[in-house]
Amino acid sequence: MxxxxxxxxxxxxxxxxxxxxxxxxxxxxxxxxxxxxxxxxxxxxxxxxxxxxxxxxxxxxxxxxxxxxxxxxxxxxxxxxxxxxxxxxxxxxxxxxxxxxxxxxxxxxxxxxxxxxxxxxxxxxxxxxxxxxxxxxxxxxxxxxxxxxxxxxxxxxxxxxxxxxxxxxxxxxxxxxxxxxxxxxxxxxxxxxxxxxxxxxxxxxxxxxxxxxxxxxxxxxxxxxxxxxxxxxxxxxxxxxxxxxxxxxxxxxxxxxxxxxxxxxRLNTGFNGHPKFSKSIPGSGISVETPAAEIRSLVENDESRDPAHSPVFQLMHQMTYCSHEELVRINQDCLENNSRWRAEKKNFAEYLVTVKEMWPSGE
The missing domain is CATH 3.40.50.620 (HUPs)
Known part of the structure; x- marks a missing residue:
């Protein structure tokens, strides 16, 4: 290449x-x-x-x-x-x-x-x-x-x-x-x-x-x-x-x-300033091989108050994480950066860890 x-x-x-x-x-x-x-x-x-x-x-x-x-x-x-x-x-x-x-x-x-x-x-x-x-x-x-x-x-x-x-x-x-x-x-x-x-x-x-x-x-x-x-x-x-x-x-x-x-x-905005999640660019997203502790850190430290630019909120509505009605509420919580949003990020981090664990190991 x-x-x-x-x-x-x-x-x-x-x-x-x-x-x-x-x-x-x-x-x-x-x-x-x-x-x-x-x-x-x-x-x-x-x-x-x-x-x-x-x-x-x-x-x-x-x-x-x-x-x-x-x-x-x-x-x-x-x-x-x-x-x-x-x-x-x-x-x-x-x-x-x-x-x-x-x-x-x-x-x-x-x-x-x-x-x-x-x-x-x-x-x-x-x-x-x-x-x-x-x-x-x-x-x-x-x-x-x-x-x-x-x-x-x-x-x-x-x-x-x-x-x-x-x-x-x-x-x-x-x-x-x-x-x-x-x-x-x-x-x-x-x-x-x-x-x-x-x-x-x-x-x-x-x-x-x-x-x-x-x-x-x-x-x-x-x-x-x-x-x-x-x-x-x-x-x-x-x-x-x-x-x-x-x-x-x-x-x-x-x-x-x-x-x-x-x-x-829609495309998920990447972490660390990258345009989107990419398997080929380290640090741009969360993969099934990202350590659980790093997943929790990336998710919980997303401080964006704009749902359109929050990698975490965008991923929430891309995945089957919750219902449409719940997403409407979470959108407002993200805008307000309130305690519900912070709790939601913790819950979502655990959800991502669960998805990660579904990936079969290469052994």
Missing amino acids: SRVTELTTDPRTGETGPAQPVLFSEDYYRRIIKEFDYSPFDLRRFDFSLAGLGQEELNLRYLCHHAADRYVATPVDRRIVTTGFGMSGAPHMATASHIMKMVRLQAGGENCQIVLGDLDAYNGRGRSYGFTEDLAERFCVFSERLGFDAVRGVLRNQRDHAEALTNMYLLGRYTQESDFQGAEEDNHAYYASRGIVDETMTFRRRLSLALMASDFVTLGQTHEAVLVLLGVDEHKYVRFAQEVARRFDGDAPLRGDFALSALYA
Whole structure:
């Protein structure tokens, strides 16, 4: 993996310096919502229910959706929700919260799939084959311990799914150079400057992106509607798959006329000034390998009085920690920084320790 210090130019001063992280503030949300025509982030954003989640709760736990109204209009037996995880290391709690969201959707009657990105970690992140093989097995156990039903739903790796690998090759005919260049994650420059990912859109990174798109397209061969659950920073990946599928013609042995929608989660602000939780950046978040004492310290010492910038409050509403009604109360307690908020942080720290203990050891 190339280790570079990517430079960017500040448009205000004209000065060049190291790449800075994109912070996922409300300004960032409004910018991408406007640029990509997503539904606005306000109480009218979701005007439907999904899997037993009412409009108010959807508006709290998710940032926005893209064409999810087409998904909910499709009969339940002909639609499916999918998500996936790049496995560069043991999961952090924001990843656990994604699994919990899938558990909640599955419990509400949705067909669900979780893809474990072993080949993505092997290729895009340079992890050893044996490492990703072992990690995928542990992710499976962890997902089931968190409540995902692998009998009712699909819980799989990438290496053993030949259909998606074949479809990746087939859809390659319909890709264009601009598709790949336009699919860079917003924080790519920041991660490249830290030596975490390749600086350019290398062949191995293209393979990872194409396989992700194939995962979506493969589901569309047997379902009328596919809903992708991702963090909002990954919105370009869905657009990539949509553009490629639109180009399928009579020569393509794949159909592209299924509804491909997206449900975007808010991103958890990282600790220690990092833009978000990241498995690749030590100190940015709480992982299943963070010592219990450190978890308690990080949580209890979060002094932010703004719920929108509190890593702890954001994680509370990302996870299935408590009900929507309780979150409304906790939001006010955080604003007031009162004794209930301090007690809630202690309770939440113990909750995170419990989740941590669900991760299977490597022994």
